[in-house]
Amino acid sequence: MSSSPVSTSAAAQPYGRPLRTVHVLGDGAGAGSCTHVRSLATGLAARGVRVTVCAPVHAEGEYDFTGAGAEFAPDAVSVLRAACAGADVVHAHGVKAGLRAALAIRGRRVPLVVTWHGDGPTVHGALGRLSRMLERRVARAAAVVLGASSDLVDLARQRGARDARLAPVAFPAAPEGMSDPGKVRAELGVVERPLLIAVGSLVAHRGYSVLLDAAREWRALEPAPLLVIAGEGPLRAELARRIEAEGLPVRLLGRRRDAAQLLAAADLAVLPSRWEAPALLAQEALRVGVPLVATAVGGVPELVGEGAVLVPPGEAGALASAVTGLLADPARRADLAAAGRVQAATWPSEDDTVAQVLSVYDELMERHR
Structure with a gap:
């Protein structure tokens, strides 16, 4: 990123x-x-x-x-x-x-x-x-x-x-003070609603189909969180069709050079991959104190320790439950952000x-x- x-x-x-x-x-x-x-x-x-x-x-x-x-x-x-x-x-x-x-x-x-x-x-x-x-x-x-x-x-x-x-x-840490989170959120139209972010190429192993299934479950929340996905790839047309057909609160942003700024403005980061090496998104989320929900695959558990909520891959219900639970619990989000920074200090x-x-x-x- x-x-x-x-x-x-x-x-x-x-x-x-x-x-x-x-x-x-x-x-x-x-x-x-x-x-x-x-x-x-x-x-x-x-x-x-x-x-x-x-x-x-x-x-x-x-x-x-x-x-x-x-x-x-x-x-x-x-x-x-x-x-x-x-x-x-x-x-x-x-x-x-x-x-x-x-x-x-x-x-x-x-x-x-x-x-x-x-x-x-x-x-x-x-x-x-x-x-x-x-x-x-x-x-x-x-x-x-x-x-x-x-x-x-x-x-x-x-x-x-x-x-x-x-x-x-x-990985290099993103520079501090590089953007105004409030301005970023205003540009995305999420001043009064939660902002979720996922980052990565639009390919099958990233798990975005499962992420859209989860988004279908949390769209009934009031206010419904907006999920933005920064990345490009061969699944874009398929994902866009699903988002439109199902009325999902999801926006595909394409490839972005300001993904780090988007992350810093988010309430939660989501990593739904079916497989993942030590992920750049996970490292940046924990460093800046953005709570992370990720799948327990590959090198992710070793990387994040107690600094993220881990769910099984491919299970939309578990992913949706983890996200909605954190959105409803500001104290848990704050604790997770602090734990993430502690974990990042060990890298x-x-x-x-x-x-x-x-x-x-x-x-x-x-x-x-």
Whole structure:
């Protein structure tokens, strides 16, 4: 949601020797992995590490990796191979990017690090078998797999990773005082009614069909809360038809660059996913003290601890009940907001994340001397 620069601490020391790294993002990389790469690029470049980011051109336009101090290269196969040829370490983000990076460095003594952010929900049948095959290939090709949550570390080990470690992903905090929540709410027409927000691409695993089912249940409230969904994707037309046909108090906002401002103005944030890596929305909601209702899937429970209300995935009744219960209980919302801030204080900082990644690079450089 936010692509603001990482705040490198004054204590950050320059890296002690020349180091060239290439970070690889595949087509379809999500906001979480792109934001993480920008954060790493900023922190590494501030320490004197040479960083090249190979990613789709649209990702450079949205996340401005060059503005973070990195060199940018389009993710064409020939460009990726050329960039990796001069690297000391190649660091891919996601299984698909890991496969492309492994192919790019095949036959070269360049260590590969792969961060598993989680590429999607478990699938079955032929597609599931192909997905597991790709995971095994990438896990075995990587010198080190960094899992953004414990379940991803376990999965990498199951797929044959030689070295899999937990490496929580730190995202930059949205700047304080960046907007007037009252003005945001007025623009959305929710001055006298609750505002709920969900953020993420309009794809099946985000669980928006279940979220609309829940919205049908809470539309009878007085006043009825307005749910806004910031994101774009292939399910937009289908969701829009349902909203209109059923008269749901839901508004599709499309892709928004001010999602953090929208979140800060909301009464509740909702994360209804059927599957989720450590979610950017969850991190930002807890940091700014917006109560969160989320599904207990993937890395979410580990991330939020006691700082959110968790419900089973796919259960609209449980989701609707959690939302209506919080809307009716201001004291519970205040307690949850406070618990969220406490939980957020336990997360590693961006500097911590950069330091951990650099320590991995150090190990690999020593191995390959």
